[in-house]
Amino acid sequence: MTESRPETGLVGTVIDTLTLDIECGKIAEFARATHALDPVHRDRAAAGDRGLDAIAATATHVVAAGHQRDPAAVLEVLGLDLTRVVVGSTSWEYSRPVVAGMSLTARRVVLADEMRTGGRSGAMRLITLETTFTEADGDVVVRQREVLIERGTT
Numbered sequence: 001m002t003e004s005r006p007e008t009g010l011v012g013t014v015i016d017t018l019t020l021d022i023e024c025g026k027i028a029e030f031a032r033a034t035h036a037l038d039p040v041h042r043d044r045a046a047a048g049d050r051g052l053d054a055i056a057a058t059a060t061h062v063v064a065a066g067h068q069r070d071p072a073a074v075l076e077v078l079g080l081d082l083t084r085v086v087v088g089s090t091s092w093e094y095s096r097p098v099v100a101g102m103s104l105t106a107r108r109v110v111l112a113d114e115m116r117t118g119g120r121s122g123a124m125r126l127i128t129l130e131t132t133f134t135e136a137d138g139d140v141v142v143r144q145r146e147v148l149i150e151r152g153t154t
Contacts, residue, residue: 015074015108015129020065022057022102030058047099057098062133062142065106078110078127080150088126088147095141104133104141111145125150 031041039046040056047055075082098104112128126149133142 010110010113013110017107018068020104024100054099084151088149090146093143
């Protein structure tokens with residue numbers, strides 16, 4: 001049987017805030033790397049035919065924010081041991097398409113921090129993070145949620 005014990009100490013903690021500029025060159029790199037063949041990722045006219053003002057980023061383009069983060073600092077703030085951490089899940093919720101020329105502010109916050117025990121897995125700590133990607137006017141373009149699992153916690 002699984003038990004769950006919520007933790008509240010880190011809930012609401014801002015992990016990091018950064019700016020992510022959406023550039024055509026990076027969109028092209030992501031499109032090639034993910035084998036995205038839709039011309040909206042390379043051709044402004046094709047994007048315009050779909051009602052977009054600029055070339056569209058690929059669906060997971062906002063993961064590029066991870067390249068600007070300090071992973072050691074994140075682990076320290078969260079109090080995690082990297083050798084015991086796995087990513088449990090990641091999801092994205094879009095309010096509208098991400099397109100070239102946008103400058104998004106990414107703010108990552110702890111939504112939940114809980115301990116669970118049970119079965120073969122033993123004790124685990126689950127931390128749910130949410131990153132909101134907003135434009136200068138404050139409108140949220142994307143919400144990314146991820147669950148980090150630290151196995152073998154006491």
